[in-house]
Amino acid sequence: MLIRKPSDIKSSEITSRDHYVDRRSFMRGALSGAAMLGAAAVGADRVADLISPRTSALAGTKLETVKSPLSTTGETLTTYQDITTYNNFYEFGVDKGAPSKNAGGLPTRPWTLKVEGLVNKPQTFDIDTLLKMHPLEDRVYRHRCVEAWSMVIPWVGYSLSELLKQCDPQSKAKYVEFHSYFDKKVEKWYYEDAGINWPYTEGLRMDEAMHPLTLLTMGLYGEVLPNQDGAPVRIVVPWKYGFKSAKSIVTIKVTDKQPNTTWNLQGANEYGFYSNVNPTVDHPRWSQKTERRIGAAFYDQRKQTLMFNGYGDQVASLYNGMDLKKNF
């Protein structure tokens, strides 16, 4: 992975979601007026893209949410535009801008999430059931990619533990494994470009999965997840590098063995199973001491990376007695 070519970050201004939506409607109005003329000049496809970026029919659907005491405070939110156009979703291409252009064909309805393995009540949940099963919370988290960039994202979801508890994990359950959706028939699916094993698979230790910060995520900025961010349901583990947060998941398997995970199989010396954010353990090919905050003003882009991405008070005790340099 992860870092195949120099970053293509756009530096955009920090804008609130409401301001962004207003501006986007204004831009769309202005663009539709210009569309007839513009189509002739720059090509109808390109104009259609500008007016209505291909995400999904559900993009923009509002969710009813409550505030969460687990939300990170004191950070400037990354704009909706940056969160939804600077993505890693290798099924849809390896460039950061590819998922927002290509993920429109991901079939997010109907969608089911199966919980299987070492649970007393294996179940298959429909996405509409998941959306109603527990109050949806607004959870702002820092999001730190192993590639040394970061964002601050207002996700929407609830603790994964709420779902797992419904399935009653057995006492021998030690790990959970997440499988992302994979179907070669999806339109604009560029999975071969990444050269990794599919489906995208990730995993957590059971106590990590049950930690309240681990979020079953179904939205951002108060709306359903756009496809490129892992619609309709993904995992977010804020104290770990972003690749641990599998997108568009269809199966959660509870097991007694440490799962083989996509990036760990690809290069165990580069992408450890734990992959807790840790500024003292460099990636073999780059430093992890600092990170670049996407969209921040030029003078404010470079940030010190925090141990456990700043969530150490909540999660450090999960790793008591473990050498985090060896078990990265």
Ligand code: MTE
């Ligand atoms: N999940 C799937 N299925 N496919 C992917 O390529 N990329 C991972 C993770 N989950 C990935 C995935 C990586 S490397 C990161 S950093 C985050 O998703 C990016 O999430 P974002 O695009 O919403 O910022």
